[in-house]
Amino acid sequence: MKIVTWNINGIKARLNGLTTYLKETSPDVVCLQEIKSMDAGFPREAIEEIGYTVVTHGQKGFNGVAIIAKSDIEDIIIGLPGDDSDVQARYLEATVINGGGAVRIASLFLPNGNPIDTEKFPYKLSWMDRLEAHARELLNGEMPTILAGDYNVIPQPVDAKRPDVWTGDALFQPKSRAAFRRLVNLGWTDYLRTCHPDTPEYTFWDYQAGAWQKDNGIRIDHLLLSPQAVDVAQSAGVDRFTRGWEKPSDHVPVWVELALS
DNA sequence: ATGGTGGTTCAACCA
Numbered sequence: 263m264k265i266v267t268w269n270i271n272g273i274k275a276r277l278n279g280l281t282t283y284l285k286e287t288s289p290d291v292v293c294l295q296e297i298k299s300m301d302a303g304f305p306r307e308a309i310e311e312i313g314y315t316v317v318t319h320g321q322k323g324f325n326g327v328a329i330i331a332k333s334d335i336e337d338i339i340i341g342l343p344g345d346d347s348d349v350q351a352r353y354l355e356a357t358v359i360n361g362g363g364a365v366r367i368a369s370l371f372l373p374n375g376n377p378i379d380t381e382k383f384p385y386k387l388s389w390m391d392r393l394e395a396h397a398r399e400l401l402n403g404e405m406p407t408i409l410a411g412d413y414n415v416i417p418q419p420v421d422a423k424r425p426d427v428w429t430g431d432a433l434f435q436p437k438s439r440a441a442f443r444r445l446v447n448l449g450w451t452d453y454l455r456t457c458h459p460d461t462p463e464y465t466f467w468d469y470q471a472g473a474w475q476k477d478n479g480i481r482i483d484h485l486l487l488s489p490q491a492v493d494v495a496q497s498a499g500v501d502r503f504t505r506g507w508e509k510p511s512d513h514v515p516v517w518v519e520l521a522l523s
Numbered sequence: 524a525t526g527g528t529g530g531t532t533c534a535a536c537c538a
Contacts, residue, residue, distance in 0.1 A: 271529075271530065271538080272529085272530045272531070274530080274531080275529085275530060275531085276530095296530090296537095296538085298530065298531060298537095299531090322531090322532090323531055323532065323537085324530095324531080324536075324537060324538090325537090374537080374538060376537095376538080414538090468527090468528075468538090469527090469528040469529050469538095470526090470527045470528045470529090471526090471527055471528085472527095509529095512528090512529080512538080
């Protein structure tokens with residue numbers, strides 16, 4: 263069972279890329295971020311036509327997350343629990359049934375947090391606090407669980423080609439990194455890093471200044487696995503090839519393979 | 524080097 267997370271930076275601009283990716287790699291589940299579409303405007307038919315169920319949590323213009331799967335999607339939670347006043351569409355959680363098993367999967371788009379001297383940075387940190395509280399609750403469940411998404415956090419210096427230029431950025435601030443570490447320390451596994459301890463594994467390259475050509479990337483899209491998910495995990499990787507496509511997203515898909523029938 | 528690129532929506536915001 264292949265589970266993917268991918269910030270597509272706009273579903274309208276990326277529909278061809280997404281359907282090509284689905285046909286070429288045949289993933290069982292894809293968690294999408296930055297669909298930049300309302301639910302009604304999401305091109306669900308084009309994705310259903312190639313065999314996927316579609317659940318979206320969108321808003322006008324910005325943000326927006328979705329989960330698409332080859333099988334049924336059940337027990338859907340829309341929005342990150344903990345603050346009913348937060349109207350930004352950044353979190354969607356559901357159960358995906360797969361043969362003999364079920365996996366609990368979240369698609370999350372963590373706030374960017376820049377510039378750090380504005381209200382955007384405390385919003386990021388409070389959102390991470392809420393995620394930590396909810397992630398603690400999720401560990402009490404019995405199901406394999408994956409928190410997948412664009413975390414907008416560079417966990418370690420190895421996760422950036424040029425860590426020095428990110429020191430003032432919300433993605434690499436000590437408070438952002440500490441909050442990510444607290445999450446992991448609850449008992450979640452950054453499975454891609456576990457599988458590939460010695461290589462950068464970048465997932466994002468800026469559109470500007472030839473970042474892709476220079477491989478000036480960062481690793482900010484993550485799959486955090488509960489212990490029950492780690493027990494059945496087999497491999498993980500980054501599908502870098504989509505970054506070289508015509509009209510690419512600035513992020514690429516990150517995947518994990520689980521041994522569920 | 525205080526720019527550079529891209530998506531959504533339509534002047535400005537977000538990343």
